[in-house]
Amino acid sequence: xxxxxxxxxxxxxxxxxxxxxxxxxxxxxxxxxxxxxxxxxxxxxxxxxxxxxxxxxxxxxxxxxxxxxxxxxxxxxxxxxxxxxxxxxxxxxxxxxxxxxxxxxxxxxxxxxxxxxxxxxxxxxxxxxxxxxxxxxxxxxxxxxxxxxxxxxxxxxxxxxxxxxxxxxxxxxxxxxxxxxxxxxxxxxxxxxx
Amino acid sequence: xxxxxxxxxxxxxxxxxxxxxxxxxxxxxxxxxxxxxxxxxxxxxxxxxxxxxxxxxxxxxxxxxxxxxxxxxxxxxxxxxxxxxxxxxxxxxxxxxxxxxxxxxxxxxxxxxxxxxxxxxxxxxxxxxxxxxxxxxxxxxxxxxxxxxxxxxxxxxxxxxxxxxxxxxxxxxxxxxxxxxxxxxxxxxxxxxx
Numbered sequence: 001x002x003x004x005x006x007x008x009x010x011x012x013x014x015x016x017x018x019x020x021x022x023x024x025x026x027x028x029x030x031x032x033x034x035x036x037x038x039x040x041x042x043x044x045x046x047x048x049x050x051x052x053x054x055x056x057x058x059x060x061x062x063x064x065x066x067x068x069x070x071x072x073x074x075x076x077x078x079x080x081x082x083x084x085x086x087x088x089x090x091x092x093x094x095x096x097x098x099x100x101x102x103x104x105x106x107x108x109x110x111x112x113x114x115x116x117x118x119x120x121x122x123x124x125x126x127x128x129x130x131x132x133x134x135x136x137x138x139x140x141x142x143x144x145x146x147x148x149x150x151x152x153x154x155x156x157x158x159x160x161x162x163x164x165x166x167x168x169x170x171x172x173x174x175x176x177x178x179x180x181x182x183x184x185x186x187x188x189x190x191x192x193x194x
Numbered sequence: 195x196x197x198x199x200x201x202x203x204x205x206x207x208x209x210x211x212x213x214x215x216x217x218x219x220x221x222x223x224x225x226x227x228x229x230x231x232x233x234x235x236x237x238x239x240x241x242x243x244x245x246x247x248x249x250x251x252x253x254x255x256x257x258x259x260x261x262x263x264x265x266x267x268x269x270x271x272x273x274x275x276x277x278x279x280x281x282x283x284x285x286x287x288x289x290x291x292x293x294x295x296x297x298x299x300x301x302x303x304x305x306x307x308x309x310x311x312x313x314x315x316x317x318x319x320x321x322x323x324x325x326x327x328x329x330x331x332x333x334x335x336x337x338x339x340x341x342x343x344x345x346x347x348x349x350x351x352x353x354x355x356x357x358x359x360x361x362x363x364x365x366x367x368x369x370x371x372x373x374x375x376x377x378x379x380x381x382x383x384x385x386x387x388x
Binding site for chain 1 (some may be wrong): 242250254259370
């Protein structure tokens, strides 16, 4: 089965938007999507990139643009009170959740918490509480988060070595696509490879 | 009649892509498009922005992404030998062309020269030669280019004061849209305003 990779960080609003669509795209393309959390701060550092909030006019437009996409996708969207979002513990916990076969529901729960429900995910107790509301027992994931520090770094470095410079990043084989707004190109690439 | 503004610089490849689509969008939305050259270097300077070629991974992806869009639009696209493109004389000449009612054909000729035909537009003689091949007598525009230095700066400052931070930038009234990939949002906004 054809597949594509979805690299994301819970701190990235365009990753949240993409998270609401990747399973639809996979279904429409008859492909599988592989969820791959990475640390966007590490990506920016590695490529000498610039987070959008460094340029006020860009940030201002981003907030409007995000609302336009949310309306198009018919998904809830609210800027979090806490921005940038401290996501690293949740990302490491996501890799622990992956070992338990719970990466996808755990990731959806974190994305919704931050970008729809205005909840904070910086602290272990917040992560556990959010995951519990989504029907997941995340205590073991959070407890094992620290053990996945190196794995998160390795996953981030892998993405950078393959050309990533922002989020969300998609790969169809070696082909890189940046942004939820390139998901139609991802779908085309999947269909063309059939 | 409803209308939208199209701010562009000949040095911007996404502005070129947009230039091949704005008249179609206008037609489909039953609206008019107003061509408004501005100086992207001045925009970046004013907003503390970063041209994409400052981040190698971003630039690498941009080249691939541009080719994807050109294929979708079925328009020719070639990266110019000279990059960044020295566009300021052509931009000033475009404002002179506007006074003669020739802004749109002049702009299409410059865009095609740079992004399809791998021609340079840095020198007055090159601009005149390209415009002549497109059936335009551009000698008076180039001769008057220097007189439009302040007008180009004013147009650039106006865009920045209204929130612009890159190119192409579109306005539907006060609503700002960045990038050829947002033209469908522009069309929706035009139709919604009817």
